[in-house]
Amino acid sequence: MKKTTNRISVLKTYKLYIGGQFPRTESGRYYAALDAKGNKIANLCLASRKDCRDAIVSARNASGSWGMRAAYNRGQILYRIAEMLESRKEQFIAELVWQGLSRSAAQRETEGAIDRLIYYAGWCDKYQAIFSTVNPVASNHYNFSVCEPMGVVVLFAPESPLLGLISVLAPCIAGGNTAVVLAHQAKALAAVSLAEVLNSSDVPAGVVNILTGNNEELMPWLAEHKDVNAILYTEKEPSILTALRKKATGNLKRVIHWPIQRWLDASAQSPYRITDLQEIKTTWHPIQQIAGSGSSY
Secondary structure, three states: OOOOOOOOOOOOEEOOEEOOEOOOOOOOOEEEEEOOOOOEEEEEEOOOHHHHHHHHHHHHHHHHHHHHOOHHHHHHHHHHHHHHHHHOHHHHHHHHHHOOOOHHHHHHHHHHHHHHHHHHHHHOOOHHHHHOEEOOOOOOEEEEEEEEEOOEEEEEOOOOOOHHHHHHHHHHHHOOOEEEEEOOOOOOHHHHHHHHHHHOOOOOOOOEEEEOOOHHHHHHHHHHOOOOOEEEEOOOOHHHHHHHHHHHOOOOOEEEEOOOOOOOOHHHOOHHHHHOOEEEEEEEEEOOEOOOOOOEO
16 A cells, blocks of 8 residues: 555634634635645634624623623733733744744734733723712712723724734723624634633633624624624724724714724723723712701711
8 A cells, every 4th residue: 555645734623702612604614714825724714694693692691791790800810811821822923923923023922912911901900990080060969970881892803913902802801891803804813712712711701702704794794783882993994994984873883993003012002992992971979968967978
């Protein structure tokens, strides 16, 4: 029997991440992930409209409990994501090199993502104290303004395959929102590998959902879905941004634009990134006088 020398490698098929599970796309469609030389290195799911709907439903189901979770505990979970990403650092560096980054650039990208998670983990239980207020009013009331999560946020991942993705995801979930992420179409390996990290990092099912597929096909569906509260877009494409804003008018969802070019810069991280994805709730409470005492409560 003649020995075969040209073995065909078994390429990994990366699945979607929805509701804490790794389902295949219901459409049965896939596309090739390519390395810097154009060679096929993996298979990625081409998510469908139903996959988008399932991800949004999952995010909505998780939004109540995640938003009510103690801020300190959310910080612990973000720190745990950083720990798990650190333990798999070499895997992410290798995947980024496959998709065109130099070894040094991939290392900066991965370590920057880990450090950014630590940064936002520290802000989880502090931003409320800074951005909430007691307002002076000309009436016999107490008036409080506090930050509350928007709810379900769709994140269109930037071209920066790991650091950029973490830079939009971390402030979103740090503030109690749940996320549906559409990975960058051409550089999606880091996003789907991140799903494996999230799955082992104490992140409750449905808090983060990650889709891969054709951006032109999926963006309109996600933008016009009535159960999405906000959209975050980071690229500098005026025509796409205009189209997203038009689609978002169906339920008056927020469209946030962060046109960040250098994700390693300190300006790419800020507690204001958390508050960009918050609603401000103001409560009026009457001051009641205790008869004959001159005091109030």
